[in-house]
Amino acid sequence: MPEAPQMVFLKEQTEQFVGQLVLQAEGSVKVLPFDRLFNQELESIKTFGKELFFCFPDFAIRIHLMFFGKYAINGTVNRELQLRLTFEEGEINFYASDIKFIQEPLDSLYDWSTDVMHASFDIDAAIEKLYRKPQRLICDALLDQTILAGVGNGIKNDALFRRRIHPESLVGEIPVLESKQLISVCVQLSYEYLEWIREDTVLQNWQAYRKKICPRDHTPFLKGNIGKPARSCYYCEKCQRLYLPEV
Numbered sequence: 513m514p515e516a517p518q519m520v521f522l523k524e525q526t527e528q529f530v531g532q533l534v535l536q537a538e539g540s541v542k543v544l545p546f547d548r549l550f551n552q553e554l555e556s557i558k559t560f561g562k563e564l565f566f567c568f569p570d571f572a573i574r575i576h577l578m579f580f581g582k583y584a585i586n587g588t589v590n591r592e593l594q595l596r597l598t599f600e601e602g603e604i605n606f607y608a609s610d611i612k613f614i615q616e617p618l619d620s621l622y623d624w625s626t627d628v629m630h631a632s633f634d635i636d637a638a639i640e641k642l643y644r645k646p647q648r649l650i651c652d653a654l655l656d657q658t659i660l661a662g663v664g665n666g667i668k669n670d671a672l673f674r675r676r677i678h679p680e681s682l683v684g685e686i687p688v689l690e691s692k693q694l695i696s697v698c699v700q701l702s703y704e705y706l707e708w709i710r711e712d713t714v715l716q717n718w719q720a721y722r723k724k725i726c727p728r729d730h731t732p733f734l735k736g737n738i739g740k741p742a743r744s745c746y747y748c749e750k751c752q753r754l755y756l757p758e759v
């Protein structure tokens with residue numbers, strides 16, 4: 513599933529259409545009033561976590577790529593077309609995505625300060641929300657989009673590895689200062705990840721996610737589906753500390 517950096521990258525790729533009129537809108541997605549899109553000017557593009565918004569004067573189209581979503585700019589993919597927006601110069605096509613039509617102001621629906629890649633990201637608010645559920649596994653908490661919008665499985669695994677925290681640690685047993693550093697690493701990794709996408713070097717840059725050997729100890733990573741819902745974790749039992757209550 514795409515994480516925040518992939519959506520910021522998609523925003524960068526589609527910014528060429530800002531200021532242009534929609535000449536045609538079509539596709540199989542039923543929730544969009546295609547006729548209302550005609551001749552509307554794309555005012556801006558925003559992202560929130562794993563979501564992207566095409567903002568028009570009176571409404572927005574929200575795109576979430578989910579697990580298997582694809583898009584093509586000035587090209588097509590051999591799948592059922594969900595949405596094609598044809599602008600004055602070029603087009604964008606979406607497939608297998610979750611698409612919504614939003615008429616309410618985005619500011620009333622989204623708390624931008626929870627987005628790890630938003631300028632207003634509020635780490636203290638994230639910490640406060642994190643410790644509201646002290647019994648939760650840290651690997652689950654990092655994926656909670658109401659705490660850290662935009663963090664997905666890749667950032668989760670590598671952030672825990674960088675901070676040497678075992679994914680099955682209980683949130684309430686991790687010192688606050690350590691959690692704060694962990695969240696800072698999630699933010700930092702998001703921007704590094706964006707850089708890797710731009711350079712097309714994502715796979716070689718992960719240290720733990722989808723890797724076999726711990727680069728610190730040269731011992732095999734353990735891989736397991738952990739959490740609710742279970743998501744893949746890659747971790748080293750030697751160098752990642754498990755925070756549990758003392759017995």
Ligand SMILES: [Zn+2]
Binds near residue numbers: 729731748751
């Ligand atoms: Zn290790």
